[in-house]
Amino acid sequence: MKISGKTRVVGIIGSPVGHSLSPAMQNAAIDELGIEYVYVPFPVEPDFLGQAVEGLRRLGIWGFNVTIPHKSTVIPFLDRISPEAELCGAVNTVCREGELLVGYNTDGAGFLASLREDLGHEPCGSSLLLLGAGGAARAAIVALAAAGAARIVIANRTRERGAALVERFQSVFPAVRFVISSLVAEELGGHLREADLLVNTTSVGMNGTSFECLPLSELRSTGKVYDMVYVPAETPLLATAKARGLAAANGLGMLAAQGAAAFSLWTGREAPSAVMRRKLRDELEK
Incomplete structure (x- = not known):
């Protein structure tokens, strides 16, 4: 994985996030395509959610996944959400679009x-x-x-x-x-x-x-x-x-496919779905 001043940072917010398989899955996809991205976990307690989202915005974070317990409570801190996210009442993926943070639901x-x-x-x-x-x-x-x-x-x-x-x-x-x-x-x-x-x-x-x-x-x-x-x-x-x-x-296939959809939203590239699914299996077998 190449890290430089041009590297785009994506990640996941939640509480806890230490157990998440998303960093391994997403970074395997990044490595496969050889693109300048890195995916990192951001542990965020509920009381600090608004401050955390504002911090991610100001730091120029390119996008992030949202997991428990923030999928619904993150919505007021975003600029816009997709029709699917609105129907679900939940967001699991956030993308930077210009100056806006836009929420999606890829589940x-x-x-x-x-x-x-x-x-x-x-x-x-x-x-x-x-x-x-x-x-x-x-x-x-x-x-x-x-x-x-x-x-x-x-x-x-x-x-x-x-x-x-x-x-x-x-x-x-x-x-x-x-x-x-x-x-x-x-x-x-x-x-x-x-x-x-x-x-x-x-x-x-x-x-x-x-x-x-x-x-x-x-x-x-x-x-x-x-x-x-x-x-x-x-x-x-x-x-x-x-x-x-x-x-x-x-549900392993669902986990991989929702991650692949998020990957494509952030990168504009077709996700290497087979690589992502294989990495998930490897992590679960450890």
Whole structure:
């Protein structure tokens, strides 16, 4: 990696950021293309977010990713956000455009790219069951609805959160049939029988946890399963899906693809996606 007075600095802000795989992934892409960029982590506590963004602006930082807990709270400190970020209510990538800091959300694009590459799934016209109603679910819903999904069931522990998402998105995507569900097995079973794709947008699956209420046997044999969790590489949900012979994938592809989209926004270059994904795998195997 070449560092000079012309090197453009990009990075990631969050709290914590020490665990982030983005520096390794992005710097591998930078090295592959031989461009004068460097990607560094910036730990930023919530109380200092506004000051940190202003500091990044004044230092001439070329762009940065945004991770937990700042994806929504960073918005007031930016000059403009993209339509996708506005719909999601969250920003994960910021670009310097002239004197402005502009926020984007590449999570949805990364999710769709991974669905297509890892599962061969095209959302247009399909019926989907989403587990969870948090930020990852919002990004997935926006991406799936924009891609032409016919039916999206939002299953969450508290129905109120699911209802809030339906209220947020139904008028924006009137062609999509939105349905609210609890996480009760009987109700989930009915939705699984109609689903082409099951998506877990929650943290369930980390540390070996599982959805004990999920009757996966009700999912048709052509159904597919996507788990946004990527550590461990095979969650209990994915293990069960594969044991039933279902097509299944974890969230590593989404992580790589959203990073590739951010890379292209900053550099104007096509990201070396295969290199980025390979670097992520290497880091996770350490």
